[in-house]
Amino acid sequence: MLKKLLVACLGTAVVLAAGVAFAGVPCAGTSECNVSVLHKGTTSCDGTGGAFCPAGDQDTILVEVVIRDCYGNTLADKQVTITPPGGDFCFCEGPKVVTTDSLGEASTTFAEFGGCGFVQFSASSEGMTVLGNLVYSANFDNDAPANCAVTLGDFARFAAVYLTSDACMDYDCSGQVTLGDFAKFAAHYLHACPAE
Ligand SMILES: [Ca+2]
Ligand SMILES: [Ca+2]
Numbered sequence: 001m002l003k004k005l006l007v008a009c010l011g012t013a014v015v016l017a018a019g020v021a022f023a024g025v026p027c028a029g030t031s032e033c034n035v036s037v038l039h040k041g042t043t044s045c046d047g048t049g050g051a052f053c054p055a056g057d058q059d060t061i062l063v064e065v066v067i068r069d070c071y072g073n074t075l076a077d078k079q080v081t082i083t084p085p086g087g088d089f090c091f092c093e094g095p096k097v098v099t100t101d102s103l104g105e106a107s108t109t110f111a112e113f114g115g116c117g118f119v120q121f122s123a124s125s126e127g128m129t130v131l132g133n134l135v136y137s138a139n140f141d142n143d144a145p146a147n148c149a150v151t152l153g154d155f156a157r158f159a160a161v162y163l164t165s166d167a168c169m170d171y172d173c174s175g176q177v178t179l180g181d182f183a184k185f186a187a188h189y190l191h192a193c194p195a196e
Contacts, residue, residue, distance in 0.1 A: 049136035074104025089115030092193035114141025116168035
């Protein structure tokens with residue numbers, strides 16, 4: 001009986017402490033980081049993938065965050081750091097800091113980067129981090145690791161997968177690397193990050 005009472009009291013204390021400590025504080029369990037692709041021109045790619053160039057002159061990734069506390073209240077005026085992935089990717093711009101509006105929302109875009117494969121962003125605010133959903137990057141800068149420039153090494157990789165179903169260089173999401181993809185590659189040859 002005593003034990004039950006003790007557990008009940010402790011439980012109440014924890015709930016109260018949590019209520020005091022975490023109302024108004026960003027919470028990973030209720031916050032969102034939604035990532036999608038904005039296409040430049042017509043393509044058969046959907047919103048979960050696109051073709052990207054370090055020069056930023058092809059498709060764009062849109063990162064939208066909603067910051068809430070653990071009770072589901074949206075939080076305004078919170079600074080959120082949106083960090084791109086590392087690994088084999090090469091982002092011309094580092095993490096970006098945005099501030100939530102009156103609806104607890106903020107967004108930013110990334111277009112200038114190299115590297116093929118699934119991209120995952122993270123959004124951090126006041127010690128909590130929430131991961132974004134994956135989107136796919138076909139890229140004109142397709143070295144592994146990417147070097148933020150479309151050069152001969154990238155062409156060598158393109159040539160090696162020509163007429164295959166390699167997704168890294170299937171820039172129009174047709175399912176095959178064909179002449180249409182080569183035309184796009186050629187148009188971005190020697191592109192690099194924009195000058196500061
Ligand atoms: Ca490259
Ligand atoms: Ca294609």
